[in-house]
Amino acid sequence: MALAFSSGPPDGGPRSAAKILDAARDVLSAQGYPALTIEAVAAAAGVGKSTIYRWWPNKEALIADALAEIFRAEEIPDLGDTHAELRHAVDMTIDNYTNEDIAASLPALAAGLLPHPELMSRFRETFLHRKRENIAAALRRGVQRGDLPHDLDTDLVQDVWAGTILYRRLMTDTPTDTALAEHLTRLVTENGSGFAPRASRTPT
Amino acid sequence: MALAFSSGPPDGGPRSAAKILDAARDVLSAQGYPALTIEAVAAAAGVGKSTIYRWWPNKEALIADALAEIFRAEEIPDLGDTHAELRHAVDMTIDNYTNEDIAASLPALAAGLLPHPELMSRFRETFLHRKRENIAAALRRGVQRGDLPHDLDTDLVQDVWAGTILYRRLMTDTPTDTALAEHLTRLVTENGSGFAPRASRTPT
Numbered sequence: 001m002a003l004a005f006s007s008g009p010p011d012g013g014p015r016s017a018a019k020i021l022d023a024a025r026d027v028l029s030a031q032g033y034p035a036l037t038i039e040a041v042a043a044a045a046g047v048g049k050s051t052i053y054r055w056w057p058n059k060e061a062l063i064a065d066a067l068a069e070i071f072r073a074e075e076i077p078d079l080g081d082t083h084a085e086l087r088h089a090v091d092m093t094i095d096n097y098t099n100e101d102i103a104a105s106l107p108a109l110a111a112g113l114l115p116h117p118e119l120m121s122r123f124r125e126t127f128l129h130r131k132r133e134n135i136a137a138a139l140r141r142g143v144q145r146g147d148l149p150h151d152l153d154t155d156l157v158q159d160v161w162a163g164t165i166l167y168r169r170l171m172t173d174t175p176t177d178t179a180l181a182e183h184l185t186r187l188v189t190e191n192g193s194g195f196a197p198r199a200s201r202t203p204t
Numbered sequence: 205m206a207l208a209f210s211s212g213p214p215d216g217g218p219r220s221a222a223k224i225l226d227a228a229r230d231v232l233s234a235q236g237y238p239a240l241t242i243e244a245v246a247a248a249a250g251v252g253k254s255t256i257y258r259w260w261p262n263k264e265a266l267i268a269d270a271l272a273e274i275f276r277a278e279e280i281p282d283l284g285d286t287h288a289e290l291r292h293a294v295d296m297t298i299d300n301y302t303n304e305d306i307a308a309s310l311p312a313l314a315a316g317l318l319p320h321p322e323l324m325s326r327f328r329e330t331f332l333h334r335k336r337e338n339i340a341a342a343l344r345r346g347v348q349r350g351d352l353p354h355d356l357d358t359d360l361v362q363d364v365w366a367g368t369i370l371y372r373r374l375m376t377d378t379p380t381d382t383a384l385a386e387h388l389t390r391l392v393t394e395n396g397s398g399f400a401p402r403a404s405r406t407p408t
Contacts, residue, residue, distance in 0.1 A: 128375060156368075156387065159376065163367030164360075171332060171370075172363065173324075183360065183401070191398035194391040 004068060004126045005061035005119070020045045020052060024066035025101055033063065033105040060113055063105060064123055072096050073131035082142035087185045089135040090161055094176050096131075097165045106166075132158055139188075147189065149196040157188055157195050208272060208330045209265035209323070224249045224256060228270035229305055237267065237309040264317055267309060268327055276300050277335035286346035291389045293339040294365055298380050300335075301369045310370075336362055343392075351393065353400040361392055361399050 003017060023045035027036050038059055042049040056062040072092045076085050097103050106127070113120045135158055142148040161184050168174045188195060207221060227249035231240050242263055246253040260266040276296045280289050301307050310331070317324045339362055346352040365388050372378045392399060 124376070153387075155376075155378070156384075159368045159371050159378070160364055160391075162375070163369070163371030164363045165367070166375075167363050167367030167370055171366070172328070172359075174359070174363070180360075183357075187364075187395075187398040191391075191395035194395035194398065197387070 003055075003065050004122055005064045006055045016047065016051070017055075020047060020062075021066040021069060024062055025070070028063065028066070028101050028105060033109065036063070038062065060109060060116075060119060063109060064113075064119075064126060067102050067105060067109075068126045070099060071102060071127055071131075073127075073134060075134045076138040078141060082145055082147040083185060083189050085138040085141065086188055087181060089138055090181045090184050092131070092135075093162050094165055094181055097162075097169045098176055103169050142189075148192040151196045152192060153195050153197055160184075160187070160195075207259075207269050208326055209268045210259045220251065220255070221259075224251060224266075225270040225273060228266055229274070232267065232270070232305050232309060237313065240267070242266065264313060264320075264323065267313060268317075268323075268330060271306050271309060271313075272330045274303060275306060275331055275335075277331075277338060279338045280342040282345060286349055286351040287389060287393050289342040289345065290392055291385060293342055294385045294388050296335070296339075297366050297369055298385055301366075301373045302380055307373050346393075352396040355400045356396055357399050357401055364388075364391070364399075 006017070020041065024036075024041045027040045027044050031040065036059065038049055038052050041062065042052050045052075052062065056065070072095050074092070076088050076092075079085050079088075097106075109123070113123050132155075136154045139148065139152060139154045139157060143150055143152055164184060165176050165180075168176050168180070210221070224245065228240075228245045231244045231248050235244065240263065242253055242256050245266065246256055249256075256266065260269070276299050278296070280292050280296075283289050283292075301310075313327070317327050336359075340358045343352065343356060343358045343361060347354055347356055368388060369380050369384075372380050372384070
C-alpha cells in the first residue's frame with residue numbers, strides 16, 4: 001500500500017490505514033467530495049479524528065490516497081498488437097473516470113490542490129505519471145512496429161484520450177462506452193499522423 | 205445581459221446586476237472559487253447580502269451568471285475556409301479555458317452542480333449548448349464544402365477539442381498555445397475520417 005499523501009503509517013499500521021482508506025471511499029460514495037469531512041471518515045472507520053490528522057494533513061491528502069488505491073495505472077502487456085494494446089490503454093482510462101468515486105472527486109481534488117504546488121506535484125505523480133509512462137511505453141511499441149509515426153506526440157495522444165473521457169463524464173454527461181473506446185483507439189491507430197508534429201500530412 | 209441562473213433582475217435593475225456580477229468576478233479572481241462567499245461579493249459590490257440572495261439562490265448560480273458573461277460562445281463567421289473556421293472554434297475554446305476566472309471555476313462549478321439536475325441542465329445550456337451549436341454549424345459548413353466527411357461526429361470533435369484543452373489546463377498543466385490550437389485544428393481538417401463513425405478508413 002503506497003501512501004503518497006501520508007507522512008507515514010497511521011497508528012495500528014497497515015491494517016488501520018486500510019480501514020481508514022476504505023471508510024474514506026465509503027463516505028465519499030455516500031456524501032460526495034464537497035460534503036465529506038474527516039469527522040465522518042473517522043466515525044465510519046471507528047477511529048479518532050486525531051488518528052487521521054496524525055498522518056494525513058488534510059482532506060485532500062486523505063482522499064488522494066484513498067483514490068490512488070483504486071486508480072488503474074498498470075503496465076500494458078506487450079501483445080504484439082498495437083490496436084489491442086492501445087484499446088487496453090483507452091479502457092483503463094475510461095475505467096478510471098467511470099468509477100463513480102474517482103470521477104466525482106478527481107476534478108474537485110485537482111482544483112483544491114492547484115493552490116498547493118507541492119501537493120499538486122505529488123497528485124500528478126500519483127494519478128498521472130505512472131499511468132502515462134505505462135501508456136507511453138505501449139505507444140512506443142506501436143511506433144517500433146511501424147504502426148504509428150516515428151514522431152508521434154505521445155503526450156497529445158494521452159491528453160486527447162483522457163481529456164475526451166473526462167469531459168464527457170463531467171461536462172456533457174454522454175456515454176463513455178465501448179463505441180467511444182473503439183473510436184478513440186482508431187483515431188490514433190488509423191490517423192496516427194494527426195498526432196505527429198511535422199508528419200507527412202496530406203492536405204485535405 | 206442574460207441571467208440564466210437568476211430568478212429575475214435584482215433591486216436596482218441591470219446596473220445593480222452588473223455591479224454584483226463584476227464584484228463576483230473580482231472576488232473569484234482574488235480568492236478562488238472554494239473560498240468565495242456571498243458575503244464577500246456583497247461587500248465588494250456595496251450591496252446587502254439579502255439583495256444577492258433575493259435573486260440568486262446560491263453561490264453556484266451567482267458565479268455561473270458571472271462567468272456566462274465572459275464565456276465565448278459566439279457564432280463563427282462563414283469565411284469560406286474550413287481550416288480558418290475550425291481554428292476560430294479551437295481558439296474560442298482555448299480562450300474560455302485559459303481565462304483564469306473560468307478555468308479555475310468551471311470544474312468545481314460543474315462538480316457542485318452535478319447533484320442538482322435542474323441547475324446542471326441550465327449550466328449546460330449556458331456554457332455548452334450555444335457554443336456547441338455555433339461550432340457544429342461551422343463543422344457542417346466544412347462537410348458541405350466536401351472538406352470533412354459527410355458523417356462527421358460533430359459531438360466527438362468538440363469533446364476532443366474541449367476535453368484536451370480542459371485536461372491540459374486542469375490536470376497536466378501543459379501549454380494550450382497556438383501550436384496546440386493548430387494541431388487540434390489539423391487533427392480534424394486532415395484526419396476527418398477519424399471522427400466519422402463508419403467512414404472509409406484505411407487500416408494502418
